[in-house]
Amino acid sequence: MGHMMDIDTQRMQHLIEREQQRFEARHPRSAALYERGKHVYLYGTPLHWMQLWAGSYPVYMSEAKGARLRDVDGNEFVDLCLGDTGSMFGHSHPAIADAIARQAQRGVTAMLPSEDGVWVGEELRRRFGLPYWQLATSASDANRFALRLARMITNRNKVLVFNGNYHGSVDETQVELDASGHMRSRTNVHANGMDHDRLVRLVEFNDVDALERELSHGDVACVITEPMMTNIGMVPVAPGYHDALRRLTRKYGALLLIDETHTISTGPGGCTRAWGLEPDIFVLGKAIAGGIPSAVYGVSEEVAQRVWQAKPPVWAGGEKRNNHSGFGGTLAGNQLTIAGLRATLEHVMTDENYAHMIDMATRIARSVEADIARFALPWHVTQIGARAEYMFMPQPPVNGTQAKTGRNGPLEAFIHLYLLNRGVLITPFHNMMLACPQLTPEDVDQHNLAFSECLTELAGA
Ligand SMILES: Cc1ncc(COP(=O)(O)O)c(C=O)c1O
Missing domain, CATH: 3.40.640.10 (Type I PLP-dependent aspartate aminotransferase-like (Major domain))
Incomplete structure (x- = not known):
């Protein structure tokens, strides 16, 4: 198969619209809170970055424990974002x-x-x-x-x-x-x-x-x-x-x-x-x-x-x-x-916890790599301990300028939204999956399955 991102632009647009509708149907209370937030926060949320999540508006959290997070609409997520590293050791350990x-x-x-x-x-x-x-x-x-x-x-x-x-x-x-x-x-x-x-x-x-x-x-x-x-x-x-x-x-x-x-x-x-x-x-x-x-x-x-x-x-x-x-x-x-x-x-921050976190991140990285190979995508995965990330370029970049060419905003947003709609959070600014000590193999498989299905739909397979 050729360069998927080129051939699938139209399909992706259609899928994005479908996923946005799905998102909105699942998050009415978050929608209402965002409307209120817009009247009091400069950019709608206490921190302007919070608007950058995939979806028409941010998901409002109600509670989080370990690797799991629940929102105000009662949706539950496996959290691989972990506050973009701030909660790397799990929510409320x-x-x-x-x-x-x-x-x-x-x-x-x-x-x-x-x-x-x-x-x-x-x-x-x-x-x-x-x-x-x-x-x-x-x-x-x-x-x-x-x-x-x-x-x-x-x-x-x-x-x-x-x-x-x-x-x-x-x-x-x-x-x-x-x-x-x-x-x-x-x-x-x-x-x-x-x-x-x-x-x-x-x-x-x-x-x-x-x-x-x-x-x-x-x-x-x-x-x-x-x-x-x-x-x-x-x-x-x-x-x-x-x-x-x-x-x-x-x-x-x-x-x-x-x-x-x-x-x-x-x-x-x-x-x-x-x-x-x-x-x-x-x-x-x-x-x-x-x-x-x-x-x-x-x-x-x-x-x-x-x-x-x-x-x-x-x-x-x-x-x-x-x-x-x-x-x-x-x-x-x-x-x-x-x-x-x-x-x-x-x-x-113990050796034992790190061993588990790295094990889980490896399980994610291997699965994403297998999917990349399955669809012959010109992408790659880099793992640094408990953190794994894929980029839309065949080889790891050697510098910041090269790295920029491996970004694709719409594609990122689509994958993130697709995962979010299937109960998996990954960081808005990166295609990064971070494993905390409480993450289980079942949590990892939930991500891996959703990611696989996402690529399958993108490819129209
Ligand atoms: C390497 C590095 N240093 C510093 C910071 C800043 O951290 P904070 O936003 O908590 O000040 C970040 C945030 O992403 C970071 O990635």
Whole structure:
């Protein structure tokens, strides 16, 4: 069979209309709530992204537990989206929910440290290898604070980012390469006063020469990257690229920030531990406190020493009064978050849970691959631990520009809607399936069957 996406456009349009009708018939209460939401929320929902789900309007949740989610119309879903990673360890995991509920009765925010907080710091050091840590309320914040630290100790202003990156709402990262390879502000994102030309260098992932060319100016404070790109589809890292990245950042005096917010799907120590990476700064957010707003960032011994020189701690003569730092936040490190962090790290991010999650994701990936082969589709699947994703191109892309060519909005929307109508949620921004510890083989089969049927209908077979 030929290029299915070309030959089936008309069929797909017809199927989309059928699926929209089916969606609307199954979600009347969600429709009514969305109508109300439009009167009070700027984009109809508390977070504007919530409108981006497949379907005429978002599904309004009533409750979620483990791998299952129920909506206000009584529909039940297998959740492979898991809040786009925020609930990677399952909705309301009993160990985390109990710890948070207990703490909620015992004080939430006091701007004081606690014994559990010390345990969390010790565990972060043990698990990820970086000795010194700080907390933030989101991965975006952690990245922003880490970049400030990097600039503070290097006395350089530029940040190097990769084309197609996503690290949250960090102004420096809101750039892209245009068709002629020049950096510009990201389409549809206001530059927010940031002079990207002055403050950012942008290169393609996996391109060692471009990386060296940009670093060799000697003005980059920090390179910020995921271990492999996960936010523009999946861009695997080329063999040797991490070695080059580490060698070149050291050679030209730039710090290396590894953001594992998504790639913590790999295993209990992320790619950093699995691949032996040596970041100067390490960032992790989203799922780390079971979905309670939280992020952590850790720094190497050398970075810590330089930070203490630039801004000494109180025990080394640092200022106690009027001591603005530009990182932190009143609610960072509150006791609810600490309880969520401890429970997640201690009871949920275990080897055993990861083994199961990876097993389930593999079961999904193999089945999707078999369907791709069955219909001879020019698609492929990439799996990174508990996370599997398919892209509409035959081989994994090597960089962000290539990855873009593997996106197909209408086709994605159709598949997502088809799955949603058959009780399976996958993330709106990706063709990503994430497996939590409570996901069962039956849940996986529900997805696999629906995906198979979706392709069968698309192909008109
Ligand atoms: C790699 C990475 N870093 C940071 C973020 C930002 O996380 P948050 O939206 O929780 O600030 C994301 C969000 O998708 C991400 O994928």
